[in-house]
Amino acid sequence: MDQLDPPFDPKDFRRALGMFATGVTIVTACAEDGTPVGITANSFNSVSLEPPMVLWSLANNARSLPVFSATKHWNVHILSNEQEALSNRFARTGEDKFAGLALDKSVNSAPLLPGCSARFQCRTAFQYEGGDHTIFVGEVVQYDSCALPPLLYVTGGYALAARKAGPVSTEPLANMDGASYSENLLGYLFGRAHFQFVHGLRDTLQQRQLSDTDFFVLSLLSVRQPLASAEIAAHIAYTGVDLGAGALQSMVRRGLLLEQAGTETGLRLSPAGSDAILHVLAAAKAVEADLVNRMGELESAALRNLLKQAILATDPGLPKLWQSAAAPHQA
Ligand SMILES: Cc1cc2nc3c(=O)[nH]c(=O)nc-3n(C[C@H](O)[C@H](O)[C@H](O)COP(=O)(O)O)c2cc1C
Structure with missing residues (x-):
């Protein structure tokens, strides 16, 4: 594989990647002994419509990797704009992330969180090595969604989506040397x-x-x-x-x-x-x-x-x- 010219700065690379706006998901699974695991992930993406398939990637140093690698079942939750605290909770390694959380009934063994904009219950179809991450591709077995506005993540922070507005039906007045009155004021x-x-x-x-x-x-x-x-x-x-x-x-x-x-x-x-x-x-x-x-x-x-x-x-x-x-x- 070709290398980028040195010096390669991973922080700068991450900052550049952060220009790509994403949603925020929590991916959950259940260990064989019944322990639930879950992580916040914005590497989620759609792959195929027929059959319905999605993907996401997990850092190889994540504690939950052995569980996600061993199980075939995981659920992806697209977080709503009211679930920022939940995103932060599942982005911290180690703590009991599920303490006090109510769960919905899922078709598989993985925990299913309520209050999300959309949810995809999946079965692992493929698993690939991807540098310092492992890529999981899953077939969607069940999904649901609602009108709750999704939480976004861009340039290292949470954001909200809004469609771009068309112009208001006014024209800027003739330019008066920087003092013009415009519809964008x-x-x-x-x-x-x-x-x-x-x-x-x-x-x-x-x-x-x-x-x-x-x-x-x-x-x-x-x-x-x-x-x-x-x-x-x-x-x-x-x-x-x-x-x-x-x-x-x-x-x-x-x-x-x-x-x-x-x-x-x-x-x-x-x-x-x-x-x-x-x-x-x-x-x-x-x-x-x-x-x-x-x-x-x-x-x-x-x-x-x-x-x-x-x-x-x-x-x-x-x-x-x-x-x-x-x-x-x-x-
Ligand atoms: C917005 C956001 C997106 C994230 N996306 C990913 C991701 O796609 N893959 C990943 O491995 N970690 C991602 N993380 C970091 C994990 O959520 C974090 O390392 C998690 O605590 C790992 O959990 P574990 O070590 O308990 O398995 C993200 C964190 C945030 C805040």
Whole structure:
């Protein structure tokens, strides 16, 4: 076999291979004495449709190699994006990887893990030497799959899949020396996506005679209440809305909020305020369900992930709304 020019750097080779995005699988089998084994593997690939065949490769220094070499039966689990912890668990050598795990019934002796995007129950067809790995080719005896978005692995880290979007139907304006406004500007995309989403709530907001500020305050209090006026203002300031003294008082006068006196002074939702926000949130859920339906589960999960990254990267230091600090404030 021809050698690569020295010096060959295995780390650099691995980094180059990492440019190839893969899914993440766990492959399981059972030793003759009944001990289950399993490893995280991204070397999985499809081989043949008829007969249905798949392959994966196992490092020759893996503890589980003797078991996989001896048995004819193994199961490949394509992990879902919610199974990152499971992937990490099965990537560690030595520990009892199956402790506390519920298993499904499999057609063979190998453990079958639930909650995966797809599963292939296999029988070894061929086994080859492949350098410092052993390649297993298996015939698929049984398989199942569901709509859970799969976990991906690329450039040495976990990732989520999203199909590439077609262009939004806008054209960049004529170039104004680097100041042109284009459909690829994140600011434009954020803004347009936000307003198009909120557009789906307009009718409900108008029917209830709620302004955007009313909506914001009501939804804030639906998560956490009571809140003092200053706290509400602190939560809302980043939207650019200056609440002033009048806006909250107007909501009290319109019967949407109640002023609570006593040790915990603050504002809370009135029954009418609760009812109004319930209806608006129901409309928001319907818009969201429609969006997820149009975009697909895969893209929706990837979008949530990217929006969270963007929110973290631009967080001006907002008070934490959903964290345990909320507990003492709750009614
Ligand atoms: C994302 C990812 C992919 C992996 N892919 C493989 C693989 O394809 N083959 C392999 O032998 N090890 C792979 N590993 C490493 C094994 O999961 C790890 O060495 C495992 O603990 C071996 O288990 P064992 O020594 O208990 O048999 C991968 C690890 C990760 C995190």
